[in-house]
Amino acid sequence: MNHDDFASLRAQRPDPQPPSDEVIRLAKEELMQRIQDEHSQPAPVVSSKANWGRRVRIGLAAATIAAVAGVGAVVAVTNHGPNPPSSISAQATPQQALESAARLVSYSQPAAGPIRHIRFRNETDPGDPTFDAYIRPNGSAMVGKAGGPLVETDGYLPTAELANLPSDPTNLRAAMTALAVKHGYGLPGQVEERALFRLAVDLLSDPGVSDGVKAGAYRVIAGFNLAAVRAKSLGMVEDAAGRPGIGLQFHFEEDANEVLVISQATGTLLSDTTTLSGGQPFSGQTYLLQENVSAIPTSAASR
Amino acid sequence: MYDDSTIIEHSWAHPEDFADIFDRHFATIHRYLARRAGSDTADDLASEVFTVALARRHSYDLARSSALPWLYGIAANVLRADQRRGRHRTAVIEPEVPLPDGAEPFEDQVVASLDARRALHALRPAWEQLSDDDMTTLLLYAWEDLSYEDIAVALMIPVGTVRSRLNRVRRRLREPEQGETTRTIRTTTLRSKELDR
Numbered sequence: 001m002n003h004d005d006f007a008s009l010r011a012q013r014p015d016p017q018p019p020s021d022e023v024i025r026l027a028k029e030e031l032m033q034r035i036q037d038e039h040s041q042p043a044p045v046v047s048s049k050a051n052w053g054r055r056v057r058i059g060l061a062a063a064t065i066a067a068v069a070g071v072g073a074v075v076a077v078t079n080h081g082p083n084p085p086s087s088i089s090a091q092a093t094p095q096q097a098l099e100s101a102a103r104l105v106s107y108s109q110p111a112a113g114p115i116r117h118i119r120f121r122n123e124t125d126p127g128d129p130t131f132d133a134y135i136r137p138n139g140s141a142m143v144g145k146a147g148g149p150l151v152e153t154d155g156y157l158p159t160a161e162l163a164n165l166p167s168d169p170t171n172l173r174a175a176m177t178a179l180a181v182k183h184g185y186g187l188p189g190q191v192e193e194r195a196l197f198r199l200a201v202d203l204l205s206d207p208g209v210s211d212g213v214k215a216g217a218y219r220v221i222a223g224f225n226l227a228a229v230r231a232k233s234l235g236m237v238e239d240a241a242g243r244p245g246i247g248l249q250f251h252f253e254e255d256a257n258e259v260l261v262i263s264q265a266t267g268t269l270l271s272d273t274t275t276l277s278g279g280q281p282f283s284g285q286t287y288l289l290q291e292n293v294s295a296i297p298t299s300a301a302s303r
Numbered sequence: 304m305y306d307d308s309t310i311i312e313h314s315w316a317h318p319e320d321f322a323d324i325f326d327r328h329f330a331t332i333h334r335y336l337a338r339r340a341g342s343d344t345a346d347d348l349a350s351e352v353f354t355v356a357l358a359r360r361h362s363y364d365l366a367r368s369s370a371l372p373w374l375y376g377i378a379a380n381v382l383r384a385d386q387r388r389g390r391h392r393t394a395v396i397e398p399e400v401p402l403p404d405g406a407e408p409f410e411d412q413v414v415a416s417l418d419a420r421r422a423l424h425a426l427r428p429a430w431e432q433l434s435d436d437d438m439t440t441l442l443l444y445a446w447e448d449l450s451y452e453d454i455a456v457a458l459m460i461p462v463g464t465v466r467s468r469l470n471r472v473r474r475r476l477r478e479p480e481q482g483e484t485t486r487t488i489r490t491t492t493l494r495s496k497e498l499d500r
Contacts (some may be wrong), residue, residue, distance in 0.1 A: 006445040006476075013446045016337035018330055019346065027350035031325050034354045035318045099366065103309050167306075168368065212306065 087264045088246045094231040095222050097246050097262065102218035104267025105204075105211060113294040116159065116208040119146065123240045123273060123284030130288065134296040135159075135208070142296055150296075157183065159208045167212035169219035176200070176220060193224050194252040201260070204269040207290040218267070237261055239271035240286045256282060307370035311363045321360060324370055325353050331371065332378050338446055339382060348385060352378045367456065372449060376457035379439045432475050440468040 019027075088100040116135040121128050134150070135141040137159040144150035161179065166172050176199050177192065179185075185195040200217040203209045209217075224231070234247030238261075245261040252258060255277045261270040273284030307324060314321040332352050336345035355377050356370075363373060433441065436458075443449045443457060444465075451469075455462045 006441070006473075009441075009445045009476075014338045016334055016342050016345070019333040019349065023333070023346045023349070024329060027329060027353065028322065028325055030350045031322065031353050031357060032319075034357055035321065038318050038357075103312065103365075215306070 088262065088267070090235045090246065090264070092233060092246070094226055094233050094248050097233055097248055098218045098222035101246075101262045101267040102215035102222070104263075104265070105214045105218065113292040114159065115293045115296055116156075116206060117289070117291050117293050118205060118207065118287065119289035120205070121241060121286040121288060123271075123286060124281050128240065134293075135206075136296075157202065157206070157208075162203070162206065162208045162213070163210075165203075165209070165213045165216075167210070167216040169216045169223055172213065172216040173220045173223065176203075176217075193229065196220060197224075197250065197252065197258065201269065201272045205272075205285070205287045205290060207292045215267075234259070236264070240273070240284065241271075241288065243270055245270045306368040308363070308365045308368050311360050311370060312365050314357075314360055318357065318360075321353075321357050324356070324374075328371055328374050329353065332374050335375060335378055335447055336382060339442060340385075344382075344385070348378070348381050351381050355381060364456075372453040372456040375443060375447065375449065375453075376459065379443075379457065383435065383439075433472060437468050437472050440465060441472045444469060 088097050088104065092100060114137050116133075118133045118135070119130060120133070121130045130146040131143060132146050132150070133141050133143045133156070135156045139156045139158040140152065140154040141156050142150040143153050157179070165175050165179075173196065176196050180192075180195040180199045183199075185199045200221055203217045204214055230249075230251040232249045234249055236244055237247035237259075238244055243261075243263070245263050248260045248262065250258040250260075257275045257277070259271075259273050259275065261272075262268070263270055269287060271284065271286040274282040276282050305323075307327070310320055310323050314324075329349060333345045333349040336348050336352075340348075352374060356374055359377070363370070367373070440454060440458065443454045444451075449457065451462050451465045454460075454465045458465070
């Protein structure tokens with residue numbers, strides 16, 4: 001027996017029968033009754049458990065009848081799913097704002113189709129042109145200015161690599177580190193978190209990334225040494241397209257500031273910009289649309 | 304699609320959403336209670352875990368995406384409180400529970416419960432030395448596969464305390480009983496079966 005990992009004890013772990021349908025129904029009925037009580041009496045109610053065992057063992061027949069009605073009610077109230085949580089507070093600290101954004105972003109609508117479509121504005125090109133990128137599952141893409149011809153390109157993250165990312169921030173950070181190395185995020189001499197930040201921005205603006213992973217990406221950033229990168233909340237700001245959002249500033253390098261603008265209502269990343277210390281913009285994208293589509297539109301592909 | 308913390312946060316204003324937490328985790332919590340105290344006790348107490356959780360949801364740490372460690376902690380407390388009330392004798396710490404002879408046709412649920420008792424009875428000499436806290440920590444680790452961090456969340460103790468508890472348990476389980484320097488759990492189990500014949 002290997003006591004060190006309790007192997008023998010693990011081997012003798014009992015495997016009890018799962019709860020019967022009746023037990024589940026009665027338990028849920030009890031819970032829903034508590035919820036109803038709470039609706040009628042705002043103060044929380046602590047279970048008394050007065051007759052629970054007796055009801056399980058003796059009252060199954062009668063209780064099942066009531067439970068059928070109870071379960072029906074349960075389905076009715078749970079199928080709608082939760083509504084989005086409250087918005088990001090303009091007074092939130094960077095960490096609080098990132099956590100709120102993580103929860104909000106998980107409420108975005110699921111999309112369908114193998115082609116990832118991102119519409120963005122490049123803020124440092126003359127005229128701030130809007131681009132469409134249609135990304136195939138293998139990471140190749142058709143990209144071009146909206147209304148103009150699309151050109152073949154590649155270098156985007158393959159869909160399968162995005163699909164395999166975990167949402168738990170600890171595991172996600174490890175996976176992102178591997179991904180950042182593989183795809184050359186960051187530059188020699190830059191701190192690891194700078195590379196992770198750039199990758200996180202790409203994940204947050206990519207429709208091929210699940211809501212859970214986007215939430216995890218916010219939490220990965222929230223887990224940075226925020227004091228070291230001088231993270232600062234800018235409160236309510238506007239992105240380059242004039243959309244209001246919560247601004248968060250980071251300072252990974254001495255000569256540059258990174259600013260994320262996050263939708264206060266949905267947690268969606270609206271834009272990211274890099275500004276040099278002298279104030280001049282270095283790079284910036286404003287994300288106007290992210291969706292999954294079934295195919296590259298013929299009109300777009302041919303234009 | 305939504306993680307537990309999101310649902311719980313929303314249930315602050317819409318308590319009916321807490322039913323989703325029930326749907327996700329009731330079977331797991333029931334299994335934990337059944338392993339520790341038998342299926343009948345689990346049937347009785349699993350419901351209470353969720354009504355207590357509903358009442359305490361405003362204190363849930365929203366930074367934790369999974370509610371399961373929190374629910375394990377509530378389950379452990381509910382079980383402990385039930386023991387104090389004397390309404391159930393848990394199999395884990397009940398030394399007087401007789402071993403089944405294995406020949407009687409028990410119903411499935413009873414068999415599962417007795418299997419747990421049999422396994423624990425085989426370990427009884429070592430188990431009897433464990434405090435309830437050590438026992439709970441050990442079973443969350445070895446039977447429920449919780450990480451040190453999750454156990455710390457469940458029991459609201461520092462991770463270091465989890466580590467020290469498990470190290471203490473390791474030392475105790477490694478120590479042979481007096482006069483039986485070569486005795487192992489395997490021989491204990493065999494001996495128990497022999498005595499049953």
